Amino acid sequence: MKLYDLEPSGNCYKARLFASLTNIPLELVAVDFLAGMHKQSPVIDLNPWGQVPVLEDGETVLRDSHAILVYLAQKYATPEWYGNSPEEQAEIQQWLSTSANEIQNGPGAARLVDKFGYELNKDATLVVADRILGLLESHLSNNDWLALDRPTIADCAVMPYVGLAWEGGIKLEDYPQIGQWIDRIKALPGFIPMSGLEYF
Template sequence: MKLYHYALSGHAHRAALFLSLLDIPHQMIEVDMAAGAHKQPDFLALNPFGQVPVLDDDGVVIADSNAILVYLAKKAGRSDWLPDDARGAAAVQRWLSVAAGEVAYGPAAARLITVFNARFHADEVIARAHAILSKMEQHLAGREWLVGDGPTIADVAIYSYVAQAPEGNVDLSGYPAVNALLRRVEALPGFVPFKKTAIGLAA
């Protein structure tokens, strides 16, 4: 397998993290996004949206980080990471949608301002970040993982941008249950860290 990634992308990190957690041999191919490599014809042939990550599994090309998580769990036959039953699968999908929605437009967007000079309104996206963090904190009351009794791809999808939220000036100190979840993910065998940037509250 080949994973086309960019080290500062949380979307790319979640795919790389899950490959490592599953101990699947793979080649990491860095896409020089600063130089516009993601907009070149050879990369656009893999993903017309011009985004990382992209997984190439011997010619089977999967774009989108959450789609990659689903693909890897299904291919590996790991129903512990992605339940086969309807209720469990739906519960995981709910958090994949949160990762693509509230997390992307909250903590991820806040980090885009400080790391990539994105033109978002800081107050607005930081407020969104705290809104989803508050919901996560409430959801995690009395539970260790987002879904069920063990880690799933829901936790992998949520991890990267929430863990690096302080880089976008989002303070995590008021969310003990969220922080406990992050530490549990980091304690999993095969965990690989997301590249840190000394910026925002993380400076």
């Protein structure tokens, strides 16, 4: 099973992290963005969007980090990571949607501006980040984990771009409950680091 991967990508890291936490073997295939490998074969053949991560598992090819998390959890991990019922899975799914929307467009987008020079409206990203990080801080003041009172793929989906928010100029020190949650994730057996997360 191959994961076409870019080390600084939080979306790629979500898949790497979950696979490590659950002892799922992945063959990492580094994609050189600067050389345009994401627009060349084999990546562009597998994913016409020209983005990573891409998971290739036999005949199954998936191009979205959250789809990859669901697939790996359902096919290769134990049920607690994605839930045992429609109710549990829906509770997790709402956090995957938060990751793809508010987290991506808030702290994730602010990081794209500061770290990678993307031409986005930085002020708008900070407005989104302030709101979602406040909501996340409030949720974590009463919960150790995002969903189901245990680690799930929801935590793997949301944590990377939150933990990397400082690279977008966001002070994570203002969110102590988020900091404690990140520490709990880092303490899980099988946790692997990513460049940038070690500073928080």
